[in-house]
Amino acid sequence: MKTILTLTLATVLGAVTIAGAEPLQVVCTLTDLGWLAEQVGGEDAEVAVLCPGEYDPHFLPARPSLARALGKADLLCYNGLDLEVGWLPVLLDKARNPRVRDGQPGCLDCSLALATVLEVPSGPVSRSQGDVHPQGNPHYLLDPRNGVRVAALMAERLGELRPEAAGRFRQRAADLAAALEPRIAAWHAAAEPVRAHPLVHYSKQWEYLADWLGLQLLGAVEHRPGISPSPRHVDELTGRARAAGVTELVAAPWNHLDAAAKAAERMGAALVVLPAAVGSQPGADGYPEMFEVIVARLVAAAGE
Amino acid sequence: MRSILILAAATVLAAGTALAQSSTATGVSRDFNPAISVNTLLLGRVADRTAEPAYNGADLQEAEVQFTSIVDPYWKADLVFAIHPQHGHDHGEGEEGADHGGYAGDVEVARIAGQAIPGGFGLVVGKDYLPFGKHVPLHTHQFAFVDAPAAIQAFLGDHGLTETGVRLSHDLPLPWYSDLTAYGVDGRAEIFAAESRDLAWGARWSNLFDLSLESTLEVGGSWLRGPMAPDYLLLHDDETVAGDLQVWGADVTWKWVSAAASRGPALAVTGELILPRPDQGASDPWGWYAQAQYRFKRNWWLGLGAGGLDRSLPHEEEDAEEEEHGHGHGLGPWEEMREYKLNLTWVPSEFSAIRLEAARFDDLVGDADDTVFSLQFNFTIGSHPAHLY
Missing domain, CATH: 3.40.50.1980 (Nitrogenase molybdenum iron protein domain)
Structure with missing residues (x-):
């Protein structure tokens, strides 16, 4: 027992x-x-x-x-x-x-x-x-x-x-x-060409990225989170973007890219879709890889 | 002297600021206030039939005030108060074309949910919507259409099946998500005999299968049993039926939400079958509905629905029932009917929506057909609501 x-x-x-x-x-x-x-x-x-x-x-x-x-x-x-x-x-x-x-x-x-x-x-x-x-x-x-x-x-x-x-x-x-x-x-050093011109972003998502890389964000197309932008706001932002020489409009993959593309075209800027989360786009399979892709795309668009 | 006054004023202001930050001295603080939100539905509509005031004109459909907070380490509390128009038929007077009776308030939800229940059990105590099928647990502002399906109103109550009692839930150990909930409540909703001392009992078994990253299939079954309301079968007033009521239900929901864009395309299709089985008084009444909601643009939803019911009333009581009850359940006390609904909803933000709807009701026995056009405004103020799946 x-x-x-x-x-x-x-x-x-x-x-x-x-x-x-x-x-x-x-x-x-x-x-x-x-x-x-x-x-x-x-x-x-x-x-x-x-x-x-x-x-x-x-x-x-x-x-x-x-x-x-x-x-x-x-x-x-x-x-x-x-x-x-x-x-x-x-x-x-x-x-x-x-x-x-x-x-x-x-x-x-x-x-x-x-x-x-x-x-x-x-x-x-x-x-x-x-x-x-x-x-x-x-x-x-x-x-x-x-x-x-x-x-x-x-x-x-x-x-x-x-x-x-x-x-x-x-x-x-x-x-x-x-x-x-x-x-x-x-990455910070590589982003030097991107700092030459202000950027427009589609939604208010990229402030921390801009703060780290020293980028200028001129404004957001969707300036009120969750609310579709008014034509008047887009007109006003387009005028400011053209005056400031904006060359890139950055957006997340889940933003409304048709609207983003139209806004970018009106501003004479390139639409740059960036991975906003790990796994949100091919190549951004890990946290460092996500920043590799982000910086590479920003730099490539700045050089166009 | 002036300096002293300024100094004194500054001291008082500083003290006020300190008091605002720390409530120890006053006992007044907003730190632990519950999250509060208020949802309001405004409704304007016209119907072919003009006897029913609720279906012709504009009015508040419902205002719902919700308080949510953590009580202590053990409980989370929800209270929901609803205010809605009170029409003559709400008094049970069976008045044909009754006048608007002002506004009435209800406690829809007053519940606490256990936060520290071991073993993966969920315990809810208090008043809450019963977990029967997919539609009964919804608040009015969560409906896919302006009104609940006719089968839900006829067989599970047109004022919501919200009861006081205890419910226990558990995720069953199956390869898919499988949730079983059982409850015992003091049945006082209109489908139950409120004066009875017998409890109502029920259970729901819900199974959810992930078909892909973007789509799911949910299959559920529900059952409840309780003392039946004397007028549940819409018999003549002096012909009441005693005994228990059982209701069986089955539901299927397929849902797809595109990951491609924020608030991008989405489609939800739901079908539900309701089978009341009174101990006596009727043969085999049944009802059903099917509905689809499609978000075709970021801020736009299209809704399509159909439904029907068959009460299988004893033929000789039909005329008496029509005469006595008039419009006791919404637009009509149909014995056998079909309904068809179509709506378009604009949702400019997560906090407001405008819905335009057309609904057709076909009476398959009598002549209580109807067509209703509705315009509904839906808005929420206060804290951000979490979204049910």
């Missing part, structure tokens, strides 16, 4: 040990965050992504099946600044996972890593400004320096959830920073 009890106890303890060594289940809302989590988590984490790169993350259809991955998660990493407000609350309700509820260690708002949030409204906000984000522009992952910051934050949170692997998480985040920093400098 004693032998049986000992064997049973050993089996249970063994099962617990194996369970403890299993990778943390990490669910990220965006492909950019998913790529960063994979680098930081390594073999200590299994990463799933809710919003495929092809979808505009503002408007992901909240398929209940997405809640299943969220239901098994140890850690949810989300962009924050209300980018996912249209679908993440629904999925969190359906996931029924207390570990990733707001306020739990398993729920990480990655925007907390930012040193500066751009375009935080300084005055009253109303819907007359469109579907404005009251906490600031949420597209901060288009500045790779923010990707480095987010990776460091992920490492800290993963370390809290799995203390025995905390050192490995920190080391991987440091390795990632060391690998990205020279490339960030190189």
